Amino acid sequence: MTAYPNLFAPIDLGPLRLPNRIVMGSMHTGLEETGGWDRVAAFYTERAHGGAAFIITGGMAPNREGGVFPGAAGLFTEADIAGHRRVTGAVQAEGGRIAMQILHAGRYAYGKACVAPSALKAPIAPFMPQALDEGGIEKQIADIATAAARARQAGYDGVEVMGSEGYLLNQFLAPRTNRRDDAWGGDAERRMRLPVEVVRRVRAAIGPDMLLIYRISLIDLVPDGQSWSEIVALAHRIEAAGADVLNSGIGWHEARVPTIATSVPRAGFAWVTKKLMGRVGLPLIACNRINTPEVAEAVLAEGCADMVSMARPFLADSDFVAKARAGRSGEITPCIACNQACLDHTFAGKVASCLVNPRAGHETELNYTPAGTPRRIAVVGAGPGGMMAAIVAARRGHDVTLLERAAHPGGQLDMARRIPGKEEFAGLMDWFEGELARAGVTLRTNTAPDVAMLAGFDDVVIATGVRARDPALPGQDGAQVLGYTDVLRAGAPVGARVAIIGAGGIGFDVATFLAQDGPSATLDAAAWRREWGVTDPETASAGLAPEGPAPAPPARAITLMQRRADKPGRGLGKTTGWIHRIGLRAKGVRMLGGVAYERIAPEGVHILRDGQRELVAAETVVLCTGQEPARDLADALIAAGHAPHVIGGAHIAAELDAKRAIDEGARLAARL
Ligand code: NAP
Numbered sequence: 001m002t003a004y005p006n007l008f009a010p011i012d013l014g015p016l017r018l019p020n021r022i023v024m025g026s027m028h029t030g031l032e033e034t035g036g037w038d039r040v041a042a043f044y045t046e047r048a049h050g051g052a053a054f055i056i057t058g059g060m061a062p063n064r065e066g067g068v069f070p071g072a073a074g075l076f077t078e079a080d081i082a083g084h085r086r087v088t089g090a091v092q093a094e095g096g097r098i099a100m101q102i103l104h105a106g107r108y109a110y111g112k113a114c115v116a117p118s119a120l121k122a123p124i125a126p127f128m129p130q131a132l133d134e135g136g137i138e139k140q141i142a143d144i145a146t147a148a149a150r151a152r153q154a155g156y157d158g159v160e161v162m163g164s165e166g167y168l169l170n171q172f173l174a175p176r177t178n179r180r181d182d183a184w185g186g187d188a189e190r191r192m193r194l195p196v197e198v199v200r201r202v203r204a205a206i207g208p209d210m211l212l213i214y215r216i217s218l219i220d221l222v223p224d225g226q227s228w229s230e231i232v233a234l235a236h237r238i239e240a241a242g243a244d245v246l247n248s249g250i251g252w253h254e255a256r257v258p259t260i261a262t263s264v265p266r267a268g269f270a271w272v273t274k275k276l277m278g279r280v281g282l283p284l285i286a287c288n289r290i291n292t293p294e295v296a297e298a299v300l301a302e303g304c305a306d307m308v309s310m311a312r313p314f315l316a317d318s319d320f321v322a323k324a325r326a327g328r329s330g331e332i333t334p335c336i337a338c339n340q341a342c343l344d345h346t347f348a349g350k351v352a353s354c355l356v357n358p359r360a361g362h363e364t365e366l367n368y369t370p371a372g373t374p375r376r377i378a379v380v381g382a383g384p385g386g387m388m389a390a391i392v393a394a395r396r397g398h399d400v401t402l403l404e405r406a407a408h409p410g411g412q413l414d415m416a417r418r419i420p421g422k423e424e425f426a427g428l429m430d431w432f433e434g435e436l437a438r439a440g441v442t443l444r445t446n447t448a449p450d451v452a453m454l455a456g457f458d459d460v461v462i463a464t465g466v467r468a469r470d471p472a473l474p475g476q477d478g479a480q481v482l483g484y485t486d487v488l489r490a491g492a493p494v495g496a497r498v499a500i501i502g503a504g505g506i507g508f509d510v511a512t513f514l515a516q517d518g519p520s521a522t523l524d525a526a527a528w529r530r531e532w533g534v535t536d537p538e539t540a541s542a543g544l545a546p547e548g549p550a551p552a553p554p555a556r557a558i559t560l561m562q563r564r565a566d567k568p569g570r571g572l573g574k575t576t577g578w579i580h581r582i583g584l585r586a587k588g589v590r591m592l593g594g595v596a597y598e599r600i601a602p603e604g605v606h607i608l609r610d611g612q613r614e615l616v617a618a619e620t621v622v623l624c625t626g627q628e629p630a631r632d633l634a635d636a637l638i639a640a641g642h643a644p645h646v647i648g649g650a651h652i653a654a655e656l657d658a659k660r661a662i663d664e665g666a667r668l669a670a671r672l
């Protein structure tokens with residue numbers, strides 16, 4: 001008897017019979033673009049092997065002008081089709097089913113040749129699109145239908161037509177981007193014509209016996225988006241045009257509302273899919289921030305959808321489904337929705353991977369094979385890098401002891417989990433602790449080893465992390481001056497006015513922590529919707545509350561400062577930095593760049609900015625001025641003639657994050 005009866009109930013989806021209600025949703029991996037089809041096949045096959053019964057690929061471009069970026073993958077040549085056939089064959093050999101998503105980016109395409117219903121530049125794209133003429137529209141439809149036919153040739157079980165997230169089809173649907181007054185725009189009926197025609201032609205191209213999914217934008221979250229009645233009408237038209245299933249799309253990429261970031265409540269948009277349940281004859285798929293079997297089961301049990309789609313959780317753990325089915329949900333490596341190694345990589349033109357699972361996207365190259373000769377290995381420091389190194393080494397058969405100075409493992413994760421909006425880090429810590437035990441690692445806390453203690457080990461891994469950089473500012477010894485660990489870890493009392501020196505990731509985290517009054521909105525979906533101005537799309541067009549965002553008042557008056565002249569927060573994650581900046585602005589946090597610190601005094605921080613002297617009045621000053629390697633032990637070992645392996649922040653502190661620490665830990669342990 002499964003703990004998730006709804007999740008593991010079979011379902012008929014168009015021509016397919018699926019054993020469970022889980023969709024591995026579309027995500028761009030960048031693997032197809034490498035041309036390494038063994039790599040692509042290994043990525044998907046590993047997930048099918050882990051129980052993912054139904055997979056949707058990343059978006060494939062139907063033509064060059066519709067590619068998200070120059071060189072975006074598609075089925076353009078016989079060689080492309082042959083490559084895809086290797087993927088579909090391998091997935092199907094594992095008993096899995098796989099559909100190909102067709103994505104025409106419209107004005108989001110990164111290139112001068114981009115096209116759209118109207119010549120209106122997207123706020124997040126640098127290129128002005130060309131408005132399509134009648135011939136151009138026919139070409140786009142024909143290219144999408146051709147891509148679908150080629151997907152069939154390549155052995156796919158289905159296709160998903162991407163109609164949401166602000167891409168081409170969505171651009172035709174919304175008055176925001178469709179300013180035409182012809183057969184393809186002018187009123188709701190004509191704005192719908194292109195997506196409906198696309199579905200009709202795709203159905204004709206693939207025949208009646210292949211699955212056709214349409215991803216429908218249920219809540220645009222941008223001004224001048226679609227009304228709810230238009231969305232319901234569209235759903236009916238799409239059904240009549242030949243789709244088998246509707247997948248949910250939530251928000252455009254240019255929306256100023258987070259939709260998948262870690263600060264979004266779990267299953268925070270399933271209620272929108274629920275609004276359409278029973279209004280159409282097609283099964284519905286819910287998505288966004290569903291990351292555990294428990295959350296997925298609840299979405300189904302509450303009648304929000306017929307199926308759930310999860311994408312990033314399958315980067316974090318390829319065995320998600322198998323572990324859930326076996327009742328080993330606690331063993332699933334959790335996706336913390338950080339975007340750091342997946343979406344941020346994609347935007348940087350790199351292959352997507354995963355912060356908590358560095359093997360994701362690297363299945364052919366990073367493998368944890370049994371060690372030839374088991375050795376005794378000491379890992380010093382139980383932060384993310386040290387824990388990962390210990391787990392991988394132990395899984396490979398080594399005898400591993402993990403030594404940690406603090407009373408608990410976790411390192412910097414233990415601070416991250418306390419930040420409002422970063423609650424997912426708590427689950428990651430739990431997983432690490434459980435995994436250490438399951439892998440058979442001997443954990444010794446409250447232990448700070450010296451050179452002599454480590455003498456008996458065959459290998460020593462130093463993962464002692466970082467210590468706060470001393471900025472040597474005049475007046476920093478005052479009792480009102482705290483380090484970030486005093487605030488985040490020790491819970492030191494903080495006054496009503498705070499000056500934060502240093503506006504990197506930690507400065508932003510400390511500001512978020514100190515601005516929050518009461519429970520985190522991430523744990524209260526209604527509060528979160530108020531905070532971001534999200535409401536029922538039936539009462540307000542596109543789901544944007546007419547009154548706008550209504551954030552809870554801040555707990556303190558905060559000033560966040562840096563010496564660099566650019567805007568604070570520039571160096572934060574590409575896909576999440578804007579959320580942190582908007583979040584702090586909403587809490588009234590004053591963010592200052594180009595600051596020279598003159599001295600810290602009981603009344604606050606005396607600064608020089610734009611040639612003017614200023615007092616940033618504050619009862620408390622928090623130093624968030626970066627980090628330096630904590631490598632005393634490593635240096636002592638080297639001086640004593642040993643050759644320790646130094647990883648993570650102890651190796652290089654600059655730009656250290658959990659992603660690099662975990663990756664270095666895993667890769668080292670794979671070699672030991
Ligand atoms: P960081 O990103 O290097 O930022 C350090 C800050 O201190 C900068 O604002 C720097 O700006 C300032 N600073 C450096 N030396 C200084 C000095 N001598 N005197 C005064 N100010 C000084 O380091 P962090 O904030 O500790 O973050 C560490 C790592 O964790 C980063 O790699 C970050 O990506 C990651 N992290 C990210 C997030 C997130 O994305 N939300 C959250 C937490 C941590 P100026 O030099 O311009 O003054």
Ligand code: SF4
Binds near residue numbers: 336338354
């Ligand atoms: Fe999830 Fe972060 Fe991994 Fe992306 S990098 S899959 S968001 S844990």
